[in-house]
Amino acid sequence: MESGGLPSDSFFQRGAGRFAPSPTGRMHLGNVFAALISWLSARRSGKRWILRIEDLDPQRSRMEYARLIEDDLHWLGLDWDEGGVDGIGERGPYCQSLRGPIYESVLERLRATGLTYGCVCSRADIMATQAPHQSDGRIIYGGRCRPATMPHHGPEPAGPHAVRLWVPDREIRFVDGVYGPQCVNLTSHCGDFVVRRADGAWAYQLAVVADDALMGVTEVVRGCDLLLSAAQQIYLYGLLGFDTPEFMHVPLICNAAGQRLSKRDSSLSMERLRETHGPGEIIGICAHLAGLIPEPAPCRPDELTGLFSPDVFAARKCLTIPSSL
Numbered sequence: 001m002e003s004g005g006l007p008s009d010s011f012f013q014r015g016a017g018r019f020a021p022s023p024t025g026r027m028h029l030g031n032v033f034a035a036l037i038s039w040l041s042a043r044r045s046g047k048r049w050i051l052r053i054e055d056l057d058p059q060r061s062r063m064e065y066a067r068l069i070e071d072d073l074h075w076l077g078l079d080w081d082e083g084g085v086d087g088i089g090e091r092g093p094y095c096q097s098l099r100g101p102i103y104e105s106v107l108e109r110l111r112a113t114g115l116t117y118g119c120v121c122s123r124a125d126i127m128a129t130q131a132p133h134q135s136d137g138r139i140i141y142g143g144r145c146r147p148a149t150m151p152h153h154g155p156e157p158a159g160p161h162a163v164r165l166w167v168p169d170r171e172i173r174f175v176d177g178v179y180g181p182q183c184v185n186l187t188s189h190c191g192d193f194v195v196r197r198a199d200g201a202w203a204y205q206l207a208v209v210a211d212d213a214l215m216g217v218t219e220v221v222r223g224c225d226l227l228l229s230a231a232q233q234i235y236l237y238g239l240l241g242f243d244t245p246e247f248m249h250v251p252l253i254c255n256a257a258g259q260r261l262s263k264r265d266s267s268l269s270m271e272r273l274r275e276t277h278g279p280g281e282i283i284g285i286c287a288h289l290a291g292l293i294p295e296p297a298p299c300r301p302d303e304l305t306g307l308f309s310p311d312v313f314a315a316r317k318c319l320t321i322p323s324s325l
């Protein structure tokens, strides 16, 4: 039967995964691992794979790094259908720094709920209210600027202020593809959280939800350091009337000392790794770390799609690279 639709209709209906790096440096082995797992998860079910450049931080983001990330992904054989610096696709732009008007319209929708308010607290004001046992670095906003009654439709302060979103004192439940059932109360996890900073910069939480929803992302695969923040995003999806994607958080790659890899681990940056390894060797190392293959033998990403399942991680939070690397 003549559908009259474009061939892309079924392509879009299959959903999408995404890789969303910040172009603040060269990728390292941990970033490659996250990209590979996201790619495999999307490809094993025929989904599109989107490359989004998360360059919200103008001080640290560099377009040259975004180009290098693209070059490294091409070299590794991790091809994307949509996105990138040049913005292939119809749901762009795919660099967050170019999406300000989109975030503005999403913020207006949040304001219309009456659940946002202006906050003039300095960091010192907020730190002064933190309980001493909060040693994990999380900052919980105590509600100093919150209007006495919510929802609230009054004006925000005239001067510089952040915009915060009120959160309910109830548990948000979701099932993670790797770590299973989760339960987070946003009041005790983070308190009312910032959706736009006082300097006008967009908060990650607002941007990531706007982007994933409007780009048609149906599965979010990323490092397990972001596991609990999914609750903030699920709350935002609900307020904005967007369909919530599936979440799959994956273990972080740690060095031999058990620390999460960072840009400081320069020996594992793609710049160094490409001097001594071929693309198949690096994919093989990541596939072995994930438990997809018994030895770190060279392979191509497309040879691994049939082997991938979230079960391979057995809910581990950290995978340690061999000291020989």
Ligand SMILES: [Zn+2]
Pocket (backbone or CB within 6 Å): 118, 119, 120, 121, 143, 144, 145, 146
């Ligand atoms: Zn405040």
